[in-house]
Amino acid sequence: xxxxxxxxxGFAQGTGLVTGHIMDKKQRLxxxxxxxxxxxxxxxxxxxxxxxxxxxxxxxxxxxLEVTYIGYxxxxxxxxxxxxxxxxxxxxxxxxxxxxxxxxxVGDRLRGQAKALNQQKNNPNVTNVVSADQIxxxxxxxxxxxxxxxxxxxxQNDQGEARNIIIRGLAPQLNSVTLNGxxxxxxxxxxxxxxxxxxxxxxxxxxxxxxxxxxxxxxDAIGGSVNLVTRAAPxxxxxxxxxxxxxxxxxxxPIYNGALVLGNRFFxxxxxxxxxxxxxxNDYGSDNIEPVWAKDDFGNVxxxxxxxxxxxxxxxxxxxxxxxDYRFNPNNVIYLNAIYNWRxxxxxxxxxxxNDIEPEYDADDNITGYTGxxxxxxxxxxxxxxxxxxxxxTQRLQNYSLRGDHLLNSxxxxxxxxxxxxxxxxxxxxxxxxxxxxxxxxxxNLANPRxxxxxxxxxxxxxxxxxxxxxxxxxxxxxxxxxxxxxxFPLSVIPQQKGRMRVGARLRLKDKKRxxxxxxxxxxxxxxxxxxxxxxxxxxxxxxxxKQYVPGSFIAPDFLGGLDLNNPALxxxxxxxxxxxxxxxxxxxxxxxxxxxxxxxxxSKLSFIAGVRFENTSTEYEGNVVEDEENLTxxxxxxxxxxxxxxxxxxxxxxxxxxxLRLAATTSIARPxxxxxxxxxxxxxxxxxxxxxxPNLKAAYATNFDFMAEQYFKSVGILSGGVFYKNIKDFIYTxxxxxxxxxxxxxxxxxxxxxxxDGDTWAYKQARNGNKVKVYGFExxxxxxxxxxxxxxxxxxxxxxxxxxxxEADGVYNGDGEKxxxxxxxxxxxxxxxxxxxxxxxxxxxxxxxxxxxxYLDELGGSDFEDRFYxxxxxxxxxxxxxxxxNLRVFGEANNLTNxxxxxxQGIRERTMQEEFYRPRYNFxxxxxx
Numbered sequence: 001x002x003x004x005x006x007x008x009x010g011f012a013q014g015t016g017l018v019t020g021h022i023m024d025k026k027q028r029l030x031x032x033x034x035x036x037x038x039x040x041x042x043x044x045x046x047x048x049x050x051x052x053x054x055x056x057x058x059x060x061x062x063x064x065l066e067v068t069y070i071g072y073x074x075x076x077x078x079x080x081x082x083x084x085x086x087x088x089x090x091x092x093x094x095x096x097x098x099x100x101x102x103x104x105x106v107g108d109r110l111r112g113q114a115k116a117l118n119q120q121k122n123n124p125n126v127t128n129v130v131s132a133d134q135i136x137x138x139x140x141x142x143x144x145x146x147x148x149x150x151x152x153x154x155x156q157n158d159q160g161e162a163r164n165i166i167i168r169g170l171a172p173q174l175n176s177v178t179l180n181g182x183x184x185x186x187x188x189x190x191x192x193x194x195x196x197x198x199x200x201x202x203x204x205x206x207x208x209x210x211x212x213x214x215x216x217x218x219x220d221a222i223g224g225s226v227n228l229v230t231r232a233a234p235x236x237x238x239x240x241x242x243x244x245x246x247x248x249x250x251x252x253x254p255i256y257n258g259a260l261v262l263g264n265r266f267f268x269x270x271x272x273x274x275x276x277x278x279x280x281x282n283d284y285g286s287d288n289i290e291p292v293w294a295k296d297d298f299g300n301v302x303x304x305x306x307x308x309x310x311x312x313x314x315x316x317x318x319x320x321x322x323x324x325d326y327r328f329n330p331n332n333v334i335y336l337n338a339i340y341n342w343r344x345x346x347x348x349x350x351x352x353x354x355n356d357i358e359p360e361y362d363a364d365d366n367i368t369g370y371t372g373x374x375x376x377x378x379x380x381x382x383x384x385x386x387x388x389x390x391x392x393x394t395q396r397l398q399n400y401s402l403r404g405d406h407l408l409n410s411x412x413x414x415x416x417x418x419x420x421x422x423x424x425x426x427x428x429x430x431x432x433x434x435x436x437x438x439x440x441x442x443x444x445n446l447a448n449p450r451x452x453x454x455x456x457x458x459x460x461x462x463x464x465x466x467x468x469x470x471x472x473x474x475x476x477x478x479x480x481x482x483x484x485x486x487x488x489f490p491l492s493v494i495p496q497q498k499g500r501m502r503v504g505a506r507l508r509l510k511d512k513k514r515x516x517x518x519x520x521x522x523x524x525x526x527x528x529x530x531x532x533x534x535x536x537x538x539x540x541x542x543x544x545x546x547k548q549y550v551p552g553s554f555i556a557p558d559f560l561g562g563l564d565l566n567n568p569a570l571x572x573x574x575x576x577x578x579x580x581x582x583x584x585x586x587x588x589x590x591x592x593x594x595x596x597x598x599x600x601x602x603x604s605k606l607s608f609i610a611g612v613r614f615e616n617t618s619t620e621y622e623g624n625v626v627e628d629e630e631n632l633t634x635x636x637x638x639x640x641x642x643x644x645x646x647x648x649x650x651x652x653x654x655x656x657x658x659x660x661l662r663l664a665a666t667t668s669i670a671r672p673x674x675x676x677x678x679x680x681x682x683x684x685x686x687x688x689x690x691x692x693x694x695p696n697l698k699a700a701y702a703t704n705f706d707f708m709a710e711q712y713f714k715s716v717g718i719l720s721g722g723v724f725y726k727n728i729k730d731f732i733y734t735x736x737x738x739x740x741x742x743x744x745x746x747x748x749x750x751x752x753x754x755x756x757x758d759g760d761t762w763a764y765k766q767a768r769n770g771n772k773v774k775v776y777g778f779e780x781x782x783x784x785x786x787x788x789x790x791x792x793x794x795x796x797x798x799x800x801x802x803x804x805x806x807x808e809a810d811g812v813y814n815g816d817g818e819k820x821x822x823x824x825x826x827x828x829x830x831x832x833x834x835x836x837x838x839x840x841x842x843x844x845x846x847x848x849x850x851x852x853x854x855x856y857l858d859e860l861g862g863s864d865f866e867d868r869f870y871x872x873x874x875x876x877x878x879x880x881x882x883x884x885x886x887n888l889r890v891f892g893e894a895n896n897l898t899n900x901x902x903x904x905x906q907g908i909r910e911r912t913m914q915e916e917f918y919r920p921r922y923n924f925x926x927x928x929x930x
Contacts, residue, residue, distance in 0.1 A: 016058055022091050163193075238262065260275075317342075357370050476513070867906070887928055
């Protein structure tokens with residue numbers, strides 16, 4: 001790299017630079033993705049996220065600078081390039097068009113759509129881009145709900161909010177999420193998933209989904225990489241405020257929302273600053289049933305467990321971010337970005353359980369009845385202003401970055417960054433109290449397996465006796481320090497055609513740990529039966545799965561929260577290591593990377609990007625060795641080191657000014673989940689079960705092929721279609737061996753005490769690498785203003801996309817050690833569909849939106865009977881706004897009008913495993929923009 005710099009510096013004579021900035025003339029907002037050309041000659045470039053652009057290695061002389069932007073008028077300006085000098089230019093574009101077939105844009109929000117499409121059009125790889133204004137066109141409170149509108153994306157929900165992202169049918173652990181180009185740490189303890197419901201949508205300026213990678217991008221994204229771009233400093237004064245409230249019918253509670261953006265430039269526009277803040281308070285909940293199905297030796301299928309649950313959940317999101325940039329001169333700019341997200345999640349849960357259900361048989365092996373145990377369990381937390389007698393789980397995500405862009409001369413630019421980010425999740429004083437009635441005759445009604453019913457005739461609260469009260473404290477934290485350096489300089493092997501070489505290096509230092517504990521408390525004075533305790537009654541009224549479920553009485557949450565558990569005069573306290581010893585671990589990862597990327601134009605229409613990325617991963621994991629669930633016999637520390645070589649090539653063909661074809665052959669990886677790598681070993685003698693981490697897991701390695709065609713409309717729209725194919729080696733699945741013997745353990749763990757008695761065989765589970773999986777499919781999308789319609793109808797617009805995905809996995813084994821045939825990759829949703837109809841004029845906007853995903857395999861069981869599936873889902877949302885003044889709007893939103901539940905089924909669709917309802921929610925308020 002140093003030699004390249006020296007050689008380039010030696011050839012910098014006789015050429016100059018042209019740099020500048022592109023913005024909306026009226027709103028003074030930067031325009032990313034603008035196409036800029038210098039004539040004569042083949043000089044062109046594209047503006048970046050801040051609207052900045054630069055031309056390197058321009059021979060001295062007179063030129064015409066031309067700027068084109070979908071949805072804006074073309075402009076041109078004369079510029080003079082002087083040897084060794086930087087000619088700085090600032091240009092403002094007018095929205096709309098007045099010539100040819102261009103159509104005047106009506107309504108401010110189409111400008112945001114134009115920004116997104118211009119970036120997507122000029123990106124070298126296959127991407128989808130959504131701007132902040134487009135996010136505002138949908139009623140989405142968090143980034144996860146906004147992302148699910150993108151072609152090829154579906155989301156897994158948690159408490160009615162989109163949390164885990166699935167891209168082109170590939171599970172969350174096969175995708176990546178970055179913030180301004182840097183990885184976001186995971187706040188979850190066992191995986192690398194980023195909680196997309198943690199970040200409010202109004203804190204993000206642009207969402208970029210890269211479905212193919214270039215060599216300068218982090219390689220750990222087989223499905224795709226989502227980059228969240230925060231707001232940059234504006235070009236002038238910026239004030240924006242949102243204030244709204246809403247209603248949650250499921251718990252009849254209000255919603256409170258607020259957001260504020262302040263920005264300006266100072267000191268002769270050298271210093272730019274922007275501050276953003278967001279607040280969301282949502283008090284709601286869910287209604288839930290969770291059956292577990294079993295099959296006896298005679299082929300009878302029955303419910304062996306049934307949980308009936310009611311959740312009361314309050315989520316409060318607070319987010320604040322700031323961005324500074326300082327322009328020393330046209331050649332040197334530094335940036336400072338920071339964002340801090342803090343979410344409190346409070347929860348009470350009332351759970352009626354029918355457990356350990358077993359059939360009773362007559363002499364002919366016919367089922368004559370069932371017996372089991374009953375439980376009534378409360379989840380809660382301590383009292384006070386923070387706990388409020390609810391379980392309090394706090395997630396925090398923070399990111400700080402310092403970056404610099406430097407033009408060293410007319411042939412060399414350099415950029416660098418230093419980033420620190422951390423994510424944590426803490427659940428303090430999470431309490432459970434359970435009452436139980438054992439060996440109870442039960443009646444099962446399985447006529448409708450979607451809603452199985454279990455009852456215990458004659459059982460009253462007086463039959464429930466105290467079983468346990470517990471408290472746990474869970475803590476997970478992940479941090480990452482990142483450093484990047486990139487150099488770019490002209491290098492072309494084809495005369496009169498543009499060529500650029502990029503080289504760079506990357507360092508990522510990751511640190512993760514999970515530190516949980518769990519305590520049981522025995523009251524000194526014995527608790528009485530349930531009928532004599534402080535109670536609340538739940539009659540099942542308005543319970544979404546059906547009023548036939550009547551759970552009855554539970555311990556009052558303020559009683560549970562008020563217990564002085566750590567007072568030795570009231571309770572005997574005892575740790576329960578079986579609940580946490582095997583889960584705790586520490587992990588360190590050091591990822592060093594380097595790349596070479598060569599961009600070369602073959603003709604004025606055809607170009608390619610070729611290159612290779614090298615990523616070396618060094619890991620050090622420490623896990624616990626646990627015998628019989630609770631006996632810590634030692635720690636295992638395992639180190640590993642591996643190198644991935646990742647070549648790729650991408651072609652782009654501009655068939656016409658607005659028709660773009662892309663073809664890519666790329667490679668990417670997905671590192672194993674943290675807990676799967678932790679070298680723990682846990683044995684449970686009573687159940688004859690053994691589970692273990694696998695520090696020898698390999699990262700899944702994918703070879704990807706993509707073709708995409710995109711037709712852009714001048715009236716702000718796109719018609720696109722493409723196909724994709726992925727061959728993934730060493731994909732990871734859960735291996736199960738029901739005949740794991742003493743000899744096998746001795747061979748696998750020669751330095752550990754063998755917990756399996758001679759002659760016995762136990763059940764054994766471990767994450768392992770499969771052979772390979774093939775994933776393929778296609779996607780089509782249409783986004784178009786119907787401006788060709790007459791009069792009033794010009795304001796209508798449509799947005800539709802469909803993605804088909806299919807997968808075939810090889811090397812998956814069932815509980816008997818037999819190879820399973822015809823298995824799909826978990827997380828592969830075969831059909832995904834989005835559709836919306838909008839209307840917009842100068843004063844009014846409205847949109848109705850639908851989102852559909854077909855059912856798919858979520859988790860492999862020991863057999864097809866035990867496989868868990870995520871059921872199909874369809875969401876219908878609507879929103880509208882009216883412009884009261886030039887700067888003030890009033891808006892209304894409605895989410896989940898279909899009352900779509902989260903539903904899992906076991907083996908076949910008729911057998912419900914979980915069904916959780918949230919009901920619709922409504923929001924309305926005011927938005928001020930200056």
